[in-house]
Amino acid sequence: MTTTKPNHIGRKIARIRELRGMKQETLAEELGISQQSVSTLEKSETVDAKKLERVAQVLGVTKEGIENFSEEAVFNIIGNTVTNHDNSSLFAYQPTFNPLDKLVEAYEENKKLYERLVQAEQDKVNYLEALLKKK
Incomplete structure (x- = not known):
């Protein structure tokens, strides 16, 4: 040694x-x-x-x-x-909401946005078709 x-x-x-x-x-x-x-x-x-x-x-x-x-x-x-406290309580995450409910809410919101987008596109197509018929 x-x-x-x-x-x-x-x-x-x-x-x-x-x-x-x-x-x-x-x-x-x-x-x-x-x-x-x-x-x-x-x-x-x-x-x-x-x-x-x-x-x-x-x-x-x-x-x-x-x-x-x-x-x-x-x-x-x-x-x-440096104190080595038991930090396991930091990882015991308990949300005050149901995560599944939040997921369903987000899905429903996306569905509504998609429907509005499709409707806006349909309105645009109808408008352009009407313009073409006038000419």
Whole structure:
């Protein structure tokens, strides 16, 4: 089993990047360096302050946030802020109307609209026929 040193900055950068759902290529592009350089950076135990500041900016955290990052703290925060209530009641949808009645209503409305459309077309045909007979 390999253990990483508690203050391995490169590993912290990698974990924050992963938690952000960001690929090494994306971080590299944002930093204007190669993906291999990001890989090397993430393997580095220490990173100079200026570079760390730029990485932090791209990752949307502070330099101190990277330096003090602790995976245990992240999971503690998540565990303390996310409550897993039983949401099954959200899926017990009980409409105040009978859906079948609404379906029949919609069908009847469509039928009436169709009948009006057919009648309008018939009126148009009759009108055009009357015009032709006059000529």
